[in-house]
Amino acid sequence: MSSQTLREARKYEEATERMISSDERPEFHLSARVGWMNDPNGFSYYKGEYHLFYQYYPYAPYWGPMHWAHAVSRDFLHWDFLPAALAPDSPYDRDGCFSGSAVELPDGRHLLMYTGVLGISQEDGGHHDVQTQCIAVGDGMDYEKYSGNPVLTQADLPEGASIYDFRDPKMWRCADGTYRCVVGSRPADGSGQILLYSSPDGFQWKFEKVLIENQNRFGKMWECPDFFELDGKQVLLVSPQDMLPQGFEYHNGNGTLCVIGSYDEETDTFTEEHNQAIDYGIDFYASQTILTPDGRRVMIGWMQNWDTCNLHHPSRKWFGQMSLPRELSIRNGRLYQNPVRELEQMRCNKVEYRNISFCDTISLVGISGRMIDMEITLRPGDKEQIYKKFAVRFAQNEEYQTSFSFRPYESILKVDRKFSGSRRAIIHQRRSKVNSYGGEIKLRLILDRFSAEMFINDGEQVMTATLYTGMEAQEISFFADGEVTMDVVKYDLK
Ligand code: FRU
Numbered sequence: 001m002s003s004q005t006l007r008e009a010r011k012y013e014e015a016t017e018r019m020i021s022s023d024e025r026p027e028f029h030l031s032a033r034v035g036w037m038n039d040p041n042g043f044s045y046y047k048g049e050y051h052l053f054y055q056y057y058p059y060a061p062y063w064g065p066m067h068w069a070h071a072v073s074r075d076f077l078h079w080d081f082l083p084a085a086l087a088p089d090s091p092y093d094r095d096g097c098f099s100g101s102a103v104e105l106p107d108g109r110h111l112l113m114y115t116g117v118l119g120i121s122q123e124d125g126g127h128h129d130v131q132t133q134c135i136a137v138g139d140g141m142d143y144e145k146y147s148g149n150p151v152l153t154q155a156d157l158p159e160g161a162s163i164y165d166f167r168d169p170k171m172w173r174c175a176d177g178t179y180r181c182v183v184g185s186r187p188a189d190g191s192g193q194i195l196l197y198s199s200p201d202g203f204q205w206k207f208e209k210v211l212i213e214n215q216n217r218f219g220k221m222w223e224c225p226d227f228f229e230l231d232g233k234q235v236l237l238v239s240p241q242d243m244l245p246q247g248f249e250y251h252n253g254n255g256t257l258c259v260i261g262s263y264d265e266e267t268d269t270f271t272e273e274h275n276q277a278i279d280y281g282i283d284f285y286a287s288q289t290i291l292t293p294d295g296r297r298v299m300i301g302w303m304q305n306w307d308t309c310n311l312h313h314p315s316r317k318w319f320g321q322m323s324l325p326r327e328l329s330i331r332n333g334r335l336y337q338n339p340v341r342e343l344e345q346m347r348c349n350k351v352e353y354r355n356i357s358f359c360d361t362i363s364l365v366g367i368s369g370r371m372i373d374m375e376i377t378l379r380p381g382d383k384e385q386i387y388k389k390f391a392v393r394f395a396q397n398e399e400y401q402t403s404f405s406f407r408p409y410e411s412i413l414k415v416d417r418k419f420s421g422s423r424r425a426i427i428h429q430r431r432s433k434v435n436s437y438g439g440e441i442k443l444r445l446i447l448d449r450f451s452a453e454m455f456i457n458d459g460e461q462v463m464t465a466t467l468y469t470g471m472e473a474q475e476i477s478f479f480a481d482g483e484v485t486m487d488v489v490k491y492d493l494k
Contacts, residue, residue, distance in 0.1 A: 002142065006087035009067055013058045013084060020317050023471070026448040027371050028077040028346060028493060029303065030322040033069055034058050037320025039168075039224060039286035040300045041068055042085075042102035045293060046110050047140050049074055052300065053085055053112070054322070055099060061312065061319035066096035068114065072140075075342040076298065076325040085112070085136075085143050092116040092132055092150045099168040099224055099286065103179070103202065105137070111202050112136040112143060113181060115167040116150050130154075131166040133183060135203060152183070152197060156207045160188035161195070168224045170288065171202070182211060182225040184238070191215060192222030192240060196268060211270055212236060218250065218257050218275070219243035224286040227270075230297050231330040234263035234270060237278060237299070239286050248412075248433040249277055253307040254285055258335045274333050280432035281415055281454070281463030282308060284323060297328045298340055303451055303466060308426045313450075313468045323464060324446060324453055331460075338459040339373075339446060347373055347491035357381050357485045363477045367490050370395060370474060372447050374490040378406070380439035381483025387439060389481040394447060395420060395467055396475040402467050404454055405479075408439040413456060413463065420467040432456075432463055448493070 002010075016034040025031045035058040042053035049072040057064035068086035071079040086097040093116030100114030116134040119127055132150035136143040154163045165186035173179055179199040187193045192214035199205045214222055219240030226237040236259040243255040250257070256278035261271045278287055279301070287301035303323040312319060326337040351366035359381070367374070380386040391405035402417045411434055418428040434441065434456050444455040449471065454463045478486065 003087060003089035005089040006084060009058050009087050010083040013069075013081075016058070016317060017081070024316065025318065026321055026450055028343075029324060029448050029451060030054075030071055030079045032056065032061070032318040032320045033071075033081045034317055035319070036061055036063055037069065037302070037318070037322075038063065038304070039099045039302050040288045040322055041099050041114065042112050043288045043290045043300060044102040044104065044110070045290060046102070046104050050076060050290065051102065051110070051140065052079070052322070053102070054320075056084065058084065061316060066098055066117070068097055068112070075345070076340045077342055077346060082141060085138070086114065086145075088117070090116070090145055090149065092118055093134060095119040095129060097134075098131070100133075101170045101181070101288065103171055103173050105202060106177070110138050110140050110143070112138070113169045113171050115169065128164050130163050133166075133169050133205070146203065148203065151203065151205050156197070156205070157185065158195065158207065158210055161193070162186040165221050170224075170226045172228070181205070182227045184222045184225050186221050187213065189216060191220050192238070194222060194225045194227070194236065194238065209268055211268070212259070212272070214240070219255060224288065226287065226289050228289060228291070228297060229263070230328060233260050233273075233330050235260055235330075235335070236270065237287050237289070248280075248431060251430065254305055256284055256287065256301070260330065260333060260335065276335060278335065279462050279464050280430070282417075282427055282430050282465040283451075284462075284464045289328065298325045299328050299337065300325045303464060310424050311422055311426055311466065311468065321451060321466065326462070329459075334460065336459040337462050338455060339453075343373065343446070343493070346493045348494050349492040350489065352489045354487050355485055356488065357483060358478065359387070359480050359483045361477055361479045363475065364488065367488065368474050368476050369492055370447050370449050370471060371493045372445070372490055373493055374445045374488065376443040376445070377487040378439070378441050378443070379485045380408070381485045383438065385482065387480055387482030387484045389479070390484050391479040392443070392445065392476065393479065394445070394452065394476045395469040395473045396477060397473040400469045400473045402452060402465070402469065404443070404445070404452075404463070406434075406436070406441060408436055408441075411436050413454070415452070415454070415463050415465050417465055417467045420469045422468070430463065430465075432461060434461055446493075
């Protein structure tokens with residue numbers, strides 16, 4: 001039975017959504033139905049469709065008491081909204097239904113696990129949110145919260161772990177039919193750790209162990225963990241808060257971290273081997289993955305950073321977009337990401353140039369647009385004297401432009417949205433170290449109205465940024481300081 005709070009949210013979103021025209025949104029990235037979107041939740045395959053829920057406040061384009069919105073897709077690119085799935089309407093989640101995950105039960109029901117938030121007043125007048133893990137069960141449309149909620153509380157925490165930072169359960173079903181989940185937690189040292197829990201049935205949960213400790217190495221609290229096997233390795237994805245920069249690998253503030261290692265199932269021991277950022281751009285956080293029926297590990301993230309949320313379109317009734325779902329693999333011990341292959345079905349109007357040589361600014365007939373998939377292969381025009389700089393500029397007109405520029409001598413790729421029309425004093429540029437061989441580099445740029453995702457060297461790295469430039473800025477141009485030879489293939493995405 002749905003509550004009044006949920007019924008109101010469903011009524012409101014249905015009525016308000018009609019006031020947003022489809023060209024005010026990204027074409028193939030999921031954006032907030034109305035109001036506010038953050039983390040992807042409950043990414044799962046259920047009854048023949050991909051289900052994606054997300055952190056949601058329908059009533060304003062700003063964060064508020066968290067609901068779960070709901071959308072479905074068959075190809076990760078065309079999404080249909082379903083009515084909101086969860087509202088903060090129970091004694092244990094009155095102040096929010098925070099992030100979580102979903103699995104299908106053997107009896108065909110859809111099981112959601114999320115963080116219930118309950119604000120309590122402190123003696124000193126302060127206010128703290130107590131976080132517990134809760135369950136809801138449904139049919140892919142309507143969900144009922146479990147009468148035994150919360151299923152993980154303070155009593156299930158290891159010694160020293162905070163009751164205020166205990167969130168974002170990611171669960172999965174094991175080969176033997178039991179369940180496991182990882183949850184973000186803050187230990188006594190004030191940083192982060194990931195807790196492992198197990199369950200025979202998805203309802204009764206038990207603490208197993210601390211899977212990995214941050215020990216203040218990568219930011220503080222670790223949010224939104226995901227833990228899975230990939231190409232013979234074990235992978236942990238987390239989103240750390242309060243990062244300090246480390247070279248070009250990690251940047252200040254909310255970041256993303258991928259730890260690759262090995263896993264001993266007998267003892268549940270995760271041994272770290274390698275760490276790296278997930279995304280090297282500006283806007284990517286809180287990633288979550290799904291295992292598709294054909295065996296692909298696909299990751300989606302909130303295409304945003306908490307520190308840049310005031311880059312808001314002034315008159316929009318929605319805020320927040322998801323990244324393009326990305327197929328993950330491990331090559332040479334590193335995480336690789338590529339756009340889901342379904343994207344290729346949206347490609348049309350191919351325009352191709354081979355061996356274009358230039359050493360100034362050029363534009364190419366047929367190459368423009370804000371919903372495109374463009375592959376650029378760069379080589380130095382003169383191997384003895386490598387060019388100094390290359391740039392691709394897009395969402396461009398006389399007034400605006402956003403760019404990726406590459407300096408082969410430093411091997412740095414930079415995204416710059418300073419001239420995208422933003423009027424906020426936030427981060428507009430980010431540099432990333434990339435691999436290039438004598439000035440050769442491969443770039444694949446995906447644009448979808450309000451975002452740019454750059455896949456570097458066949459998915460070795462990704463840099464993502466949002467931009468809210470008006471749609472009249474459609475031009476694309478290329479710049480070279482020194483002689484560059486370029487192949488470019490561009491498709492429109494429809
Ligand atoms: C991460 C996060 C999660 C939390 C949710 C609240 O972006 O802070 O830890 O569950 O957002 O909306």
